[in-house]
Amino acid sequence: MLRKIKIKRGVYFVAGAILLFVLIGFVSKKQMDKPFSEVYIDIDYSQGNYFIHENDIRKLINALGNEVLTGSFAGDINLRNIETKIEKHPFVKEAEVFRDLRGNIKAKIKQKKPIARIINNGGFGAYITDAGEVIPLSDNYTARVVLVKIPSSKKYKVSIEEDEQGKGLFEMVSYLEASKFWKAQIAEISMDKRGEMILYPQVTRQYIEFGKAEDIETKFSKLHIFYTKILPEKGWNTYEKVNVKYKDQIVCE
Structure with missing residues (x-):
């Protein structure tokens, strides 16, 4: 008796599954046969x-x-x-x-999400995306991202990581993108052919000799000390530049 009940349940299950597939196929065919409108x-x-x-x-x-x-x-x-x-x-x-x-x-x-705009004196211009891809500028819209000036010899086509300098630059702009504070502070970056960078803040007059994209977090920690401790004590217009390239040093001039 129990065996017959199990067989009946199995038959019902199979029949239900077949019916479901038939209905799905019918709905799908009906959908395909509908005239397209919008x-x-x-x-x-x-x-x-x-x-x-x-x-x-x-x-x-x-x-x-x-x-x-x-x-x-x-x-x-x-x-x-x-x-x-x-x-x-x-x-x-x-x-x-x-x-x-x-x-x-x-x-x-x-x-795609741009995180920096690169230009050079040769007329080249493009965006760097958060994936490191290089995409063209747009006639429709200009993204509010950090501006990066690169040497005239540099014209990245597909990826910013095509050479060592580009890899360093991508690491730098990715760091800025991930930091709400520094993203708001840094307006422009200038990179030479060796990968040495100078940063230009949005507000204060000092430019920042950053060096290569090495020990990025440590260098920004030193910059944080400069902005939160040195400038409030010495005055916001006292220095024209600050150098954080060297280990364990903040050089202000």
Whole structure:
């Protein structure tokens, strides 16, 4: 008797599973057969960057940029191809494209995050992202990030970590990005061909001879002493420069 009950339960379970798969297939086919009507684009602006606008994405999906995919059926639209097109945009970090139950196309876009802007006297300009990627400047928007002047011979194309100086620079701007205090304090960095850096603060008149991107945390700890103990005692306009390059020293002039 118990064996018969178990068999019946097994039959019901299998039948239920088959019915569920049939219903899913039916709904999916019905969704595919629906005429496409609209594209909904959701761009993440939570980080305060506005490099990409909705029309930019529509133009990527449809070269005309007007009636996007109008007249197509949902099943005829290759979502992966749309994702690939969108992710080729230099400011797009990630794209997710999917259909809703009405057959509409929805695209969720995440933007890349710049943490520094690099320029040189040769006319080169670009952003460094939080992943170390080098991306072009934008006509739509200028990010509020630290400005870095690099030698004219330097023109990074794909990654800022293409050489030792670039690796050091990325370590420096990443440190600033992670520190709310120093991110607000440092407005500009000048780096020479050896990787030696000079920092220019937002407010005070002193420039900072920082040296190479070595012992970064220790050097900023010395700078903190300079701002919190030395300047309040000696006066904010007493010194023109401060040097933290040397071990266990703060040289003020």
